[in-house]
Amino acid sequence: MAVPTDSTPPTDSTPPTDGDPTPGSALDDAPGSTTPVDAAPAPAPAPTPAAGLRELLPLVRPHRRPLLLAAGLSLVGAAAALAQPALTGRVISAVAAGRPLLPAVAALLLVLVAGAVLNAVQSYLLQRTGEGVVLTTRRTLADRLLRLPVAEYDRRRTGDLMSRIGADTTMLRATVTSGVVEVAGSAVVGVGALVAMALVDVWLLLVTVTSVAVGLTVVVSTSRRVRKLSREAQEEVGAMTASVERALSAVRTIRASGATAREVAGVGESAARAYRAGVSVARVEALVAPAGSIAVQGAFLAVLGLGGYRVATGSIAVADLVAFILYLFLLVMPLGQAIGAWTQLQTGLGALARVQEVLALEPERDDAAEVGGATTAPRVPAPGSPAPLLELDDVSFAYPDGTEVLRGVSLAVPPGSRVALVGPSGAGKSTVLALVEGFYPLSGGAIRWAGTDVRELPRAALRARLGYVEQEAPVLAGTVRENLLLAAPDAGDDELWAVLADVGLTGVVQRSARGLDVPVGDEGVLLSGGERQRLAIARSLLSRPALLLLDEPTASLDARNEGLLRQTLAAAAADRALLVVAHRLSTVLDSDQIVVLDAGRVVARGTHAELVETSPLYRELATAQLLV
Structure with a gap:
């Protein structure tokens, strides 16, 4: 595998691209992950809405049986x-009266063991259900994240989205296990204990309720802030994750630029903000425990004092006082659990709000389903047919702030033809490909596939007829085989080797004993830039598209591999149409038609020879590249 090293650079390492920007750079003409300089920044996501138990119910409903x-x-x-305090009272009464102890002790032991077993089973069910809720939420969230409109990814940071499917969903587990059910169970025990205490002695109950009520008032008023602060803390964790993802994704550039220390400081500051937000949550939560402790201790001391007095005066028996104190413990323990569970619930609801924010986003719409359009894409016209395979009719595109990128662009791609888009950076060339793929809605005009408006076609059916190779040629972490099978999962090994031969990658794969299963590294880091480009082209060719969209296919190739790829594209064009964006004009000299874009408008079209004579802009570009 051709791994770029300091001593031996890859043979097809990235050459200069005549000033052509890469996607996401400040000069990019496609609406990518970074806003171009001629467009207003994408609007910031709206503030995260609050979430409550109503939003939690849909997540737990599939797990209602357990x-x-x-x-x-x-x-x-x-x-x-x-039952345990009452049985304990019976044991004490039996001792005082000299009755046999075995029946009362046996009943008490039976209830103790049964309670322990029930608690163990309940804990397992809650933990398993909590994991199930997390699994369901992650699957739902992943489905929504991968189906969002492309413009939504422009507005949001990848690391923050990753945090929602990781850290935020994990917090939902505690919401289920320590929240809803435990609060309900604690409430039952608490109410039962209060009833039993009332039956034993009303005056002791009044002292208990008064002491506990004071503590609960403080707890409830304090815990209201936990949800808001927890949500803010999760936002900061998401921002920190985004900072780490940003740095890791460009670690080589950061090292080469001598910016490691600055990036470390930036991530550290982001982590510090997350720390401060977490401390704010801890500060509020820390007030809950002392308030509950004071209430409990006050109730216990009051009961001991008043209870001792009432025993001394003969108002109640010692056994009744012991039973009352045990009921007080029964009230205190679930009360403490309920306070902790309520705090966990508020924290989980803060994380749920961030999950709900993404789930509330509309996925990529299929216009055909809304207008009752066709269910399949029209048949591809035969080569030589007068009907174009792809047609752009007066297409316009503008950013949300109204900045125009394309203005009345019209062009046609006949079946089996090669059409090239050329022009200076920022002319709108890559935007044309993005619009053909349906990544962004048109501002005006229409795009037609075999005579049918693409808005009347199922987006999946149309994309199945298209092959799209981006300028950066993304390569997924995994193996060569996994990358090739992305668009053609049923392809056999013979087909894989054949398409690798077409793009000149056979030798690269054969250098490893693992063959097609050789790893390519994270984002294809174990491949050179040219190898990544060719692998992406091979992946698109394998799906046998009727139209192949290529954005700077030779940007990362040296002269030798550019020539090989030109031969590949010539062979590919024999049974499919090509729409190629190119700054390097040598790639598209033999195109059937070259369309020149400038400032979002078509300013000329024709063959290379015709444009050299008729288009000053094209002649300038060709002269700069020594093609005239």
Whole structure:
């Protein structure tokens, strides 16, 4: 595998591209991940809306059976817990009265063991259900993230989206396991304990309720801030993840630019903001525990004092006081659990709000489904047919702020022909390909496939007829085989080797004993720039598209490999049409038609020889590249 090194650069390492920008650069003419200089920045995402239990219910509804079972076990466990103080009182009474202890002790032990078993089963069910909720949410979120309109990715940072499917969904587990069900179970135990305490002694109950109510008031008023602060903390974690993703994705450029220390400082500052947000959450949560502790200790001391007095005066028996204190413990324990669960619930709802923000986004729309259009793309016209395969009719495109990129562009790609788009940077060439692929909605005009408006065709059916090779030629982490099978999952090894031979990559793969299963590294880092370009072209050719869209196909090739690729494209054009964006005019000299774009308009069209004579702009470009 041709790995770029300091000592031996790849034979087809990236040559200069005559000033042509790469996608996402400041001069790019395609609406990419970074806003071009001639367009207003994309509007910032709206603030994350609040989420409540109503938004949580759709996520837990598919798991309602195990949740109901866990809730039922919680009720039975609550009954077992409530029975324990009464049985303990019976043991004390039996000792005081000299009655046999075995029946009372056996009943108490049975209830203790049963309660422990029920709690274990309930805990397992809740943990499994929590994992199920996280799995369902991640699958739903991943489906939505991968189906968003391309413009949505322009507005948002990749790392922040990754944080939502990772850290935010993980927090939902605690919401289910320590939140909803435990709050319900704790409420049952608490209510039961209060009823039992009322039956034992009303005055002791009033002292208890007064002490606990003071603590609960502080807890509830404090926990209201937890959800908001937790959501802000998750936003900062998402921003930190985005900063790390940004740095790692360009680590070689950062190292070469001597900017490592600055990037480390930037990520560190982002981590510091996440730290400060987390500390704010911890500060508020820290107020909850002391408030609950003071309430509990105050209730316990008050009960001991008043209870001791009432025992001394003969108002209640010692066994009743012991039972009341045990009921107080039963009230205190679920109360503490409920306070913790409520805090967890608020934290989880803060994370849920970020998940819901993405789920609320509309996925990429298929116009054909809305207007009742065709269910398949029209048949491809035969070569030589008068009907064009692809036609752009007075197409315009503008950014949301109204900045125009294309102005009344019209062109036709006949079946089996080669059409090239040339022009200076920022002319709108790459934007044309993005619009053909349906990545962005048209501002005006129409794009037709075999005479049918593409808005009346299913987007998936149309894209199945197109092959698209971006300028940066993305290569997915994995193996050569996995990359090739991306668009043609049923292709056999013979087809894979054949298409590799077509683009001159056979030797690269044969250098490894693993053959087609040789890894390419993250984003194809184990391949040179030219090899990544050719692998992307091979991937598109393998799907046998009727129209191949190529954005700077030779930008990363040396002269030798450019010649080889030109032969490949000539062979590919024998049974398919090509629409090629090129700054290097030598790539497209033999095109059937060359369309010259400038400032978003078509200013000339014709063959190379015709344009040299008739188009000053084309003649200038050709002269600069020593082609005239």
